Amino acid sequence: MSLLIQKQTKLISKPDLIYKDFFKKVENFMDLMNALLFQGRALIDENSLVLCDANATTHFEFDDEVIGVGKQRDVLMKCTVNGVAILLGLENQSTVDYSMPFRVMDYDTITYQQQFNLQDEDKxxxxxxxxxxxxxxxxxxxxxxxxxxLIERMEIPEALKGWVNNWNGNIYDIKDIRVEWLKNPKVKAVIEGVQRIYQWDRDKESLNDLILSKEEAIVVAIMTNSEELVIRLEKEESEEIKMCEVID
Structure with a gap:
């Protein structure tokens, strides 16, 4: 459920773009990935991160027929971990979705096929x-x-269990992230802000100390699926937001 009653009000900007821009900043992306993957250990170096084209499009060839496919990711970065290159993607999901492992499989499969198609045939x-x-x-x-x-959606014969290929959704619930694993103050403010909102007892006084930058507050509103709050925040002139003053 959204925190606020939805109204037919036009947004000044597209909320998903604001979220993507926040995590396209290498210092924010790096901090979140180190927290999710390595419990805060700095195995991903900011200097190794390179923003990639998140528009995942490629083609597959079957019986002389070419089939084009495409998916739009939120964020995709190339980096190195222990000296080895890897492509890291990040998707935001604000509602429960049974198809998430399928979507992750699509993103990754298309990215692998992209890499293959970009190679010269003789290589x-x-x-x-x-x-x-x-x-x-x-x-x-x-x-x-x-x-x-993916495998959780299947009925597999007992004799074939362990043989069918799986695809992990790698789904992390923001409510379970330990904020002490985060080093970047902006990322920490956003994650802690979302957690505080969900723990909120509806007493505005309890949010007196929740003060965010305007950018952080908008990202929190987006991630809690609060469109009316996004609209209200975009109209704010102050760059420092006391959340208890803008939340209904």
């Missing part, structure tokens, strides 16, 4: 793809009760 036999890992940051207020992997 494809020796081609080594860059590993692709997509993480989903679930920011909804409900518990994630849908599958975390």
């Amino acid at each position: 494809r036999q020796s081609f080594h793809p860059i590993p692709v890992l997509t993480l989903v940051l679930y920011s909804g207020d409900k518990l994630w009760h849908q599958p975390y992997s």
Whole structure:
């Protein structure tokens, strides 16, 4: 459920673009990934991160027929971990969605096929793809009760269990992230802000100390699926927001 009653009011800007821009900043992306993957250990270096084209489009060839496919990711970065290159994707999901493992599989498969198609034909036999890992940051207020992997949606004969390939959704619930793993103050403010909102007892006094920058406050509103709050925040002239004053 959204925190606020939805109204037919025009947004000044597209909320998903604001979220994407926040995590396209390498220092924000790096901090979140180090927290989710390595419990805050700095295995991803900001200097190794390179923003990639998130528009995942490619083609597959079947019986002389070319089929084009495409998916729009939220954020995709290339980086190195322990000296090895990897492509890291981040998706925001504000509602529970049973199809998430399927979508992650689509993103990753298309990215692998992109890498293959970009190789010269005479080099494809020796081609080594860059590993692709997509993480989903679930920011909804409900518990994630849908599958975390593709195989959870299947009925598999007992004799074939362990043989069928799986695809993990890599879904992380924002309510479970330990904020002490975060080092970047902006990312920490956003994650802690979302957690505080979901723990809120509806007493505005309890949010007196929740003060965010305007950018951080808008990202929190987006991640809690509060369109009316986004609209209200975009009209704010102050760059420092006391959340108790803007929340109904």
